[in-house]
Each structure stands twice: as C-alpha cells, then as structure tokens.
Amino acid sequence: MPFANNETETIAVRLSNRYRNLSSPFLKDVKKKGPAKASNRKPPTQMKSDEEEYHNFERGLHISGLGPEFDQTEEHPKLKYELAEDYKSSKHCICMRPNTAYECERCHQYFYGRLFQICEQHPRDFFLMDKRSCPFCNAPIEMIKKSPISWKTIRKIEEAELPSDGDL
Numbered sequence: 001m002p003f004a005n006n007e008t009e010t011i012a013v014r015l016s017n018r019y020r021n022l023s024s025p026f027l028k029d030v031k032k033k034g035p036a037k038a039s040n041r042k043p044p045t046q047m048k049s050d051e052e053e054y055h056n057f058e059r060g061l062h063i064s065g066l067g068p069e070f071d072q073t074e075e076h077p078k079l080k081y082e083l084a085e086d087y088k089s090s091k092h093c094i095c096m097r098p099n100t101a102y103e104c105e106r107c108h109q110y111f112y113g114r115l116f117q118i119c120e121q122h123p124r125d126f127f128l129m130d131k132r133s134c135p136f137c138n139a140p141i142e143m144i145k146k147s148p149i150s151w152k153t154i155r156k157i158e159e160a161e162l163p164s165d166g167d168l
Contacts, residue, residue: 093121101147101154106136110154115141 016022020033093116103110116130133140149155 012101022165032131048077090135094119094120095125095127101149101151102131104134104137105143105145106139109134109136110147110158111135112151112154115144126150 015060018033019030021030024030032037049069097114099113100114102115111131111134114127114130116132119125131141134144
C-alpha cells in the first residue's frame with residue numbers, strides 16, 4: 001500500500017484479530033471471532049444445572065408460595081360502583097370521546113384527532129392533544145368539519161401509488 005502508515009496498519013491488524021474472513025466480498029460472510037479466553041465459559045454440565053435451578057425457581061413462583069396473607073381461597077367482597085342519579089341524563093361527558101377524521105374547509109386537508117371542547121361536567125379539565133385549529137393552515141375550529149369518509153380510507157388514499165407517465 002503506497003499511502004499506508006503505522007496507524008492504518010495497526011487498525012488493520014486489530015480488525016483482523018477481531019473478525020475472521022475480512023477478505024470476503026460479501027459483508028454477511030464476515031463473522032466476529034469468538035472470545036480468546038476459554039476460561040470465561042462454563043462447562044456444559046454446570047450450564048444445565050443452572051438452567052434446572054432457574055426452572056425450579058420459576059415453578060416456585062406462584063401466589064400460594066408467598067404465604068398465608070396472599071392465599072386466594074378466601075372470597076373478597078365485590079366492589080359496587082354507584083352511578084350518579086343524573087347518569088342517564090342527556091348531558092354526557094365528552095372527556096373520553098374517540099378520535100375522529102376531520103377536514104379543513106379552507107385548505108381541504110384531512111387530519112385525525114379530537115377538536116377542543118369544554119366539558120359541562122368537567123369545565124376545568126382540558127386535553128393538550130385536542131386541536132384548537134387546523135394543523136396545516138391554522139384555520140379556526142369553525143372552519144373544520146367532520147370528514148364524510150373514514151380515517152382508514154383517507155390513509156389508503158394518501159398511501160396509494162401515483163400513476164407514472166407510462167400508465168397514461
């Protein structure tokens with residue numbers, strides 16, 4: 001090598017010590033050499049005994065082995081949840097509403113999420129991910145309408161392959 005110096009030679013030596021088959025034309029054929037010291041390895045009989053010890057430990061991990069305070073034989077009383085009296089009223093909580101597909105009337109972009117609304121039952125709660133305007137053109141909420149097509153269909157349209165010049 002005409003431009004080789006001591007530094008590049010030492011790198012080549014270090015790489016050849018670490019990897020075998022460096023002269024292979026394919027990168028997948030280059031393999032890392034095993035550890036130089038065989039003293040780090042456990043004999044196969046000890047590995048098997050360690051595995052058996054671990055499996056015995058795993059089998060012993062169940063609730064009945066934790067003591068009498070964790071015994072599941074006694075019955076615990078079921079918790080009853082009392083619904084509020086006005087639960088069946090027409091005013092439902094909007095805090096846990098699902099995400100929906102929306103379309104902006106200004107830029108005609110589709111997006112998925114929830115629009116900002118104030119809940120009558122929880123007026124102090126707000127959700128940071130709720131949209132307060134169009135994320136593309138910053139149009140106000142009044143210009144955003146619910147999409148007539150589902151988000152799944154919108155994603156299929158967006159990910160569809162465009163025709164090339166040869167297709168026309």
